[in-house]
Amino acid sequence: RKEVEQDPGPFNVPEGATVAFNCTYSNSASQSFFWYRQDCRKEPKLLMSVYSSGNEDGRFTAQLNRASQYISLLIRDSKLSDSATYLCVWSGGYNKLIFGAGTRLAVHP
Amino acid sequence: DAGVTQSPTHLIKTRGQQVTLRCSPKSGHDTVSWYQQALGQGPQFIFQYYEEEERQRGNFPDRFSGHQFPNYSSELNVNALLLGDSALYLCASSSIAGVLSGEQFFGPGTRLTVL
Numbered sequence: 752r753k754e755v756e757q758d759p760g761p762f763n764v765p766e767g768a769t770v771a772f773n774c775t776y777s778n779s780a781s782q783s784f785f786w787y788r789q790d791c792r793k794e795p796k797l798l799m800s801v802y803s804s805g806n807e808d809g810r811f812t813a814q815l816n817r818a819s820q821y822i823s824l825l826i827r828d829s830k831l832s833d834s835a836t837y838l839c840v841w842s843g844g845y846n847k848l849i850f851g852a853g854t855r856l857a858v859h860p
Numbered sequence: 861d862a863g864v865t866q867s868p869t870h871l872i873k874t875r876g877q878q879v880t881l882r883c884s885p886k887s888g889h890d891t892v893s894w895y896q897q898a899l900g901q902g903p904q905f906i907f908q909y910y911e912e913e914e915r916q917r918g919n920f921p922d923r924f925s926g927h928q929f930p931n932y933s934s935e936l937n938v939n940a941l942l943l944g945d946s947a948l949y950l951c952a953s954s955s956i957a958g959v960l961s962g963e964q965f966f967g968p969g970t971r972l973t974v975l
Contacts, residue, residue, distance in 0.1 A: 755902070759900075783962050784962075785962045785963075793968070794950060794966035794967060794968055794969055795903065795950070795966050796966070797962065797963045797964075800962055838902050838903075840962070842962050844916070845891075845908060845910075845915055845916055846891070846893070846908075846954050846962065846964060847893070847905050847908060847916055847918075848893070848895075848903070848905060848952075848962070848964060849905065850895075850902030850903045850904070851902050852900070852901050852902045853901075853902050
């Protein structure tokens, strides 16, 4: 079983739509979780951390369910500029990052 | 403030050859991690250097080796190249604060093609 599993998509949504990505992880000892964003042929960049209590950053909301080993990212009011690959990530000690394969999002007019 | 830089941008090699990739971390960062990203996949952790030593390593063969210099810059060496080594190689730097925040700053990567 892969350490991090994501639906690869692509998710094709119109501007203004709400879209949710899910991710499951296999290591119950995982402590820290993140969503990274990667634009086409660019490097990954941290989008947001994921906390057990859930956290929000503008149009983005992240949730963590430790019991189910499940992480989610919700994007509200999608913009064209949100088109990218979203990578589910956990940190395995000393900031060693374990990435999922990513979920592609395409927002169209 | 320069971010993470990597060289070269692109590289074409043939099977069996050796390659060296270079990385300069973001100013103030002392930890450098290397990742391999195959097409359509997420980055895979190769190893991490801190204080000029390999601190931890992913599931990569010994053909992959590295080095960190006193100025924190780093090299990734791959020997006896295989076709399957074709990928984007990403360098990421972080600091002690980054260990807690999970934020690593990635360079633009080196795209290696093995023919």
